[in-house]
Each structure stands twice: as structure tokens, then as C-alpha cells.
Amino acid sequence: MVKTYIGQWLYTFPWSQVISGFWQKYPNPYSGHILSEDVYYRTVTDDQTLITKRLLTKTSKIPRWGERIFSRGSASTIAFIIEESICDLKQKTFTTISKNINLTSLMTVDETCIYRPDQNDESRTICEKKVLATSILFGFKTTLETFAIKRYKKNQELASLGLEFTLHKLFLPHLPLPPVIGIKKLDTRSFSNKMPELPEVEYARKLLSRFLNHTHITKVSYPDADSLARRFMNCTPTTFANSLVNRKIIDIKRHGKYLWFEMADQQPLTPIFHFGMSGGFRIKSAPDVTYAKEIKLVKMKAKNEVDGQCESFVYDEQLDADLSWPPRFTRIRFTTATGHDVCYTDLRKFGRFHLVDSITPLSCLPLSKLGFDPYLDMPKLEKFIDLAQSYRPASIELKALLLDQSFCAGIGNWIADEILYQSSFHPRKRLNTLNDEQFKLLHKNIDYVIRTAVDAGSNERFPREWLFHYRWTNKRETEDYYKLAIKFDTVGGRTSAYVPQRQKLSNVEQQQVEVKLAAKELKRKSKEKTEEEDGVDEENKKIINSADIKVSKKKISIKKMIATDSEVNEPLVKRKVPIAPSIISNRPQRTCNQKTINYQD
Known part of the structure; x- marks a missing residue:
């Protein structure tokens, strides 16, 4: 069995510069294992194609389990590589074919790299890589081939970084040289927690298209319907589910951060999804659709500890076997006629769901208010x-x-x-x-x-x-x-x-920004000062009101004492007591029979 690896690398330099830098990339900070390079054949054909053959000598570290068997205690060995390159100026392609010429009784590694200009941007170059690892050693065949592919994956990235370092040195001399970094030093842990944007929604669209196109959704369920009800903008969870069940999906469409299902029956009901801050889709046992970093992250966690946007981009059959289903934070669950189990997950529950009464949702809100999509319809x-x-x-x-x-x-x-x-x-x-x-x-x-x-x-x-x-x-x-x-x-x-x-x-421009920021800061301080003064005024009012209440209570008690003393010391005199004015109230007053009292002298 032959192990295969296919990958690519994007250089932000034009094709001509990349090819020029290719011949000058040694030495660089990433090529410490390269001992020598020797050109032993070079020719130009009649159709202006440059053919070059080189012999590369490098050290190759052997893993611990292979030291005793293959090199008798030595931690490394010398590998000789034949590299043939074909530079076609007319087609603008640069192809390199490399192969080891020693240690072939153990394993043979064939590498093919094709450099060509990016079709979307001539100022960039894409390198497509394909590697075949073959071993004929009985008993160690699979182990050696797997080891070779894993080693290549690591080394090819360092080799690409080495060429990038050379290109910056040759063609960007006015900028500081890029630092020598390892793959592990890059901080990418926050990718799984960031808000879904166009690339994430487009990835979800491609995934759903692969598994939902030309099929029916047979069942829709809401594990947490009560808390999700307010996220349905112009419909209810029931009507949204009815718009999906038993309708054939012919395609998944997207514009901006919105995603919707295009149905075959042409009924004017189109369900639309917006992922909010942490939404996304997950399909159980979707093969060959994996995000390696997220899989490593999940496998380091305990079972059922997947959270946030990380879930939305993990699709692996072996991984699903290790995790419970449905995943945490599942808000909507679909079952298809083909047996696929699809979950919409959303940690923060900021996703939104619309049901548009039209077969052309782009002409209706909320899509009609959006501008151009830079991936689907970038204007000239x-x-x-x-x-x-x-x-x-x-x-x-x-x-x-x-x-x-x-x-x-x-x-x-x-x-x-x-x-x-x-x-x-x-x-x-x-x-x-x-x-x-x-x-x-x-x-x-x-x-x-x-x-x-x-x-x-x-x-x-x-x-x-x-x-x-x-x-x-x-x-x-x-x-x-x-x-x-x-x-x-x-x-x-x-x-x-x-x-x-x-x-x-x-x-x-800097002066304008400084003036604007200064005015903004002054406005903020003025607002804080006003709020502080208003707070002091309110507090003073409370204190004054409290003091007034105490004074009025004290006056009332003094009047009562004076009235009591006068009643004791003065002779009893009959007099007419004036009736107190009635209290005006907005509330309906209760009527009652009052007894009239007449005072006579």
C-alpha cells in the first residue's frame, strides 16, 4: 500500500520572483539539515524550457524505534536526493520532481511540486504538492510509510517558510526580515471562538450542499425550544419547521453572513439562517471533512466538552464515535431521508431565523438591505x-x-x-x-x-x-x-x-483624528460630570425632603402640645369648627353618609 499526501502553499509573491528565489533559497534559517547542493545537468530546449538536475545532500533524523534496526545506534543518517526541475516560461509553470537514491531498500519517497501563478491574482503564486511514500520492507511497510508522510508534513512547511524568508530578503529589502518561527508559535487558538464571518458561513454552505442537496428533511426538533423562540424573527418555531419538513432541497445559497435553503417545489417559503456570534452546523459522521486543529483540540478534552464555534467545524467519523450525540448547545436538529443527522449548534444563542414568503429571498428583507458579496459578486x-x-x-x-x-x-x-x-x-x-x-x-x-x-x-x-x-x-x-x-x-x-x-x-489626518478623539473625550468627561452633579442634586433633594419632613412633624407635635395646654387652662367655649377642604384625588372617591354636627354658643 502506498501512502499519499496532497497539499498546497500560497506565496504572496509573483511567479517570476518565486522561481528566482527558488535557486537562491539555500542557505536559510530553516535549512540546517541541507549539507550541499550540486547542479550536474542543465539545458534549454527549443521551446524555451529550462531543465535542471541537482543532487541534494541532507541529514535525516531517524526515530528512536528505528535507530537499532536501520543505523545501529546512530541518531541520523545521510540522504541523497535527486531533484529534476522543469521551468516552462510559455505556460508559466515550474515543476520539481524529487526522489531519494539511497535507502531505497527501506523506503522511497517521490515528491512533485508545481508552481503556477494564482488565477485570481497574478501577484501570488500557488505551489501544489503531491508525495508518494512506498516501502517494500516486510513487517515494517505500513509503519515506515506512515512515518514518512508525517515527517514530510512537518518538513514541507518549514521548507516553504525557508523560501518565504529568502523571497522577503531578496525582494522586500526595505522591510525587516520575518522572524524565524516554528509552527507551534503561531497563535491560532482563538479561531474557534471568533464570530462566524463570510469564510465560515461559506464553508458551512459547502458542507450542507454536499449532504443535503437533492434530499428531504423528514424531521425537525428543538431541544431547547423555549429559550430559542425569541430568535425567530417573523415566524414561530412550528412554522419554521413546517417550511423544512418533506420539502426537497435542491441547493444551499449564501449572501454575506446569511444562508438559506432553495427548495424544489417553488413554494414561496424560504427558511433563512444567520449564525449570530457562535452558530454553525455539524453533521454526524461526515467523512473527509475535517479541521485538523479542532480535532486535536477536541481529543485533548474530556467527552462532551466541545463548545462554541469549535463544534461547527469538526466533522470526523472517528471523532463522532468518541463524543455523545447530539452535541452540546444543539438548538435545531434535522433528520434527512438519506439518514444524515444534522445539528445547528449555538453556544450564545444569538443566531436568527427568518421565513421569507418568496422564492427570491434576495428581494426581501433582511437580504434586500445587504450590499455586494465580495466572494460571489465582487464588483469591477x-x-x-x-x-x-x-x-x-x-x-x-x-x-x-x-x-x-x-x-x-x-x-x-x-x-x-x-x-x-x-x-x-x-x-x-x-x-x-x-x-x-x-x-x-x-x-x-x-x-x-x-x-x-x-x-x-x-x-x-x-x-x-x-x-x-x-x-x-x-x-x-x-x-x-x-x-x-x-x-x-x-x-x-x-x-x-x-x-x-x-x-x-x-x-x-493625524491632527483631525486627535481633534476628534479630544472632543470625544471632553464630551465623555462632561457627561460624567453632569451625571455626577445630577446625582449630588438628587442626594441633596433627598436630604432636604427628609429634613422638611422632620421639621413638619416637629411643628405638628408642638401645635398639638399647645392645643392640649389651652384646652386644660381655658374655660370650655362652644365654637364652630371649620370643615377642612376636601382632598382632590384622581382615584374614584368612596361615597359615605356623613353626620352633620352643629355647634351652638
Whole structure:
């Protein structure tokens, strides 16, 4: 049996620079195991194709269980690798084929890498990798092949980081060199807890499309119906369930952060989902749809301890066998005609559910108020500039503009920060200060960040230089990939991470921001002072009222004492006592028969 690994790596450099850097990548901080490289054949064909063959010599550490068997106590051995590369300038492809030429009696590892420009952005390069591990050693075949694939997965990432380091050194000399980091140093633990944005909802859409398309939902249940009832916006849980049961689903659609089911019967009832802050779908025993990091996280926890958004992106048959079903925080549960068990989970219960009386939900609320979807319908540059310039107020800050779902649907907090970081725009930079070149850069990076995040499928595959990996510090100042300080500010009502040394404002813009912040701070202090004075006034009123009550009570008691003394000392005199005026009240007064008393002299 042959073990196979298929993966890819995204370089944020054009194809020509990547190929140029490929020949200069040794030595680099990640290539300590490479002892030598020697070119022993090179030729250019008639169709302008460059063919090169190299011999690479490197050390290869042997695991403890194999030291005695394969190298008689030595912890490492020397491996010789033949690498053949084919550079096709016409097709813009660069292919490398590598294979070990010694230790073949134990195992053979064949690696093929194809570098080509990204179809969506010529300034990026995608490297597709495929590895085959084969062993013919009886009794150790499976063990050796599994070990080879695991070792390759670790080393190929370090090799890619080494090439990135070289590319930064060659083509970005004005920036600090990226720090030498290991895979474990990247902080990605908060990915599972963040609010679902366009990439997460798109991933859920693809998953549901795979298992729900062309099937019927036979049953809908609500494990916690009472607390969920207020999350149904224009329907009840019963009517929402009836809109799903026994209706054939032909497709799962999405726009921005909203997701809905397209039905085959063309009835004007469309169920719509919004994940809120922690919602997502989970399908029991959905094979080959896994998030490796989340699986590792779950397996380290006790049973039934899965929580939050982590649940929404864990799909593994072996994992499901270890966990109870349905998972915790299940709010809606579907059963399909094909036997799939689908759960909508939501830790914080901020998800929303709509039932639209139309087969075209995009023309109805809440979808009709949304702006363009940057993944499905990114406008051309000219139209994008027109949309931005017609936005009001024109002086809005860029961070607030990107968060406005009526302008661009699906962008949330971390994506907006990443777009501004890649564009080198300060979050407080105003829309009406952008020129055509800056609009072009903003347009390009909106498309780049969204497509890269969606295509990656997992945060571990995001480019290493992204701000995403370094921003999750609970507002504590830290450093980005280039060792530049990351600071935090509240812009557009959300916590914004930015790098002041990279995302700069002009002197005029900085002065405007300082004046605005000073006025905001003055307003805040004035409000606090007013509230404090109002509080003192209220307290004084209470004290005065209390003193008045005490004085009035004391006067009444004194009058009673005087009246008593006068009654004792003075002779009895008959006199007419005036009747006290009646008390006016809004409440209905009770009528009663009063006895009239006549006083005579």
C-alpha cells in the first residue's frame, strides 16, 4: 500500500520572483539539515524550457524505534536526493520532481511540486504538492510509510517558510526580515471562538450542499425550544419547521453572513439562517471533512466538552464515535431521508431565523438591505469606486465602512482589520481621502483576503505573514510577522488591531483624528460630570425632603402640645369648627353618609 499526501502553499509573491528565489533559497534559517547542493545537468530546449538536475545532500533524523534496526545506534543518517526541475516560461509553470537514491531498500519517497501563478491574482503564486511514500520492507511497510508522510508534513512547511524568508530578503529589502518561527508559535487558538464571518458561513454552505442537496428533511426538533423562540424573527418555531419538513432541497445559497435553503417545489417559503456570534452546523459522521486543529483540540478534552464555534467545524467519523450525540448547545436538529443527522449548534444563542414568503429571498428583507458579496459578486474596480464615492457620509472611517453590511456583506471585524493591514491603511483613515490608486489597492485586497480565507478552509493555511495569527492577545500589545508593534483601538464600535509603523496617517489626518478623539473625550468627561452633579442634586433633594419632613412633624407635635395646654387652662367655649377642604384625588372617591354636627354658643 502506498501512502499519499496532497497539499498546497500560497506565496504572496509573483511567479517570476518565486522561481528566482527558488535557486537562491539555500542557505536559510530553516535549512540546517541541507549539507550541499550540486547542479550536474542543465539545458534549454527549443521551446524555451529550462531543465535542471541537482543532487541534494541532507541529514535525516531517524526515530528512536528505528535507530537499532536501520543505523545501529546512530541518531541520523545521510540522504541523497535527486531533484529534476522543469521551468516552462510559455505556460508559466515550474515543476520539481524529487526522489531519494539511497535507502531505497527501506523506503522511497517521490515528491512533485508545481508552481503556477494564482488565477485570481497574478501577484501570488500557488505551489501544489503531491508525495508518494512506498516501502517494500516486510513487517515494517505500513509503519515506515506512515512515518514518512508525517515527517514530510512537518518538513514541507518549514521548507516553504525557508523560501518565504529568502523571497522577503531578496525582494522586500526595505522591510525587516520575518522572524524565524516554528509552527507551534503561531497563535491560532482563538479561531474557534471568533464570530462566524463570510469564510465560515461559506464553508458551512459547502458542507450542507454536499449532504443535503437533492434530499428531504423528514424531521425537525428543538431541544431547547423555549429559550430559542425569541430568535425567530417573523415566524414561530412550528412554522419554521413546517417550511423544512418533506420539502426537497435542491441547493444551499449564501449572501454575506446569511444562508438559506432553495427548495424544489417553488413554494414561496424560504427558511433563512444567520449564525449570530457562535452558530454553525455539524453533521454526524461526515467523512473527509475535517479541521485538523479542532480535532486535536477536541481529543485533548474530556467527552462532551466541545463548545462554541469549535463544534461547527469538526466533522470526523472517528471523532463522532468518541463524543455523545447530539452535541452540546444543539438548538435545531434535522433528520434527512438519506439518514444524515444534522445539528445547528449555538453556544450564545444569538443566531436568527427568518421565513421569507418568496422564492427570491434576495428581494426581501433582511437580504434586500445587504450590499455586494465580495466572494460571489465582487464588483469591477470602476463600479466599486462609484459605490464607495456615493456612500454617505463620505467622511466615514474605512474600518466602519468595511463593517457596514449595506455596503459590503460578509466582512466582519478580523477580516476588515486584515484588509486594512494588507493595504497599509489606518483604520481611522477616512473614505473621502482616498485617491484612485488607493481605491484600487483597497479593491484588490478585499478580493485577496476573502478568496484566500475561503480557499484555505482553515486558519492554519492562512499566509504566515497575515495579521490574523498575531492579533488574538486580548488587547495586549504584541508584534506582527515583521516584529512591528501591534496596537488596539476602538473604531466603528469594534476593537481594531493595527500596526502604526505600517498603517500610517498623514499629518493632517493625524491632527483631525486627535481633534476628534479630544472632543470625544471632553464630551465623555462632561457627561460624567453632569451625571455626577445630577446625582449630588438628587442626594441633596433627598436630604432636604427628609429634613422638611422632620421639621413638619416637629411643628405638628408642638401645635398639638399647645392645643392640649389651652384646652386644660381655658374655660370650655362652644365654637364652630371649620370643615377642612376636601382632598382632590384622581382615584374614584368612596361615597359615605356623613353626620352633620352643629355647634351652638
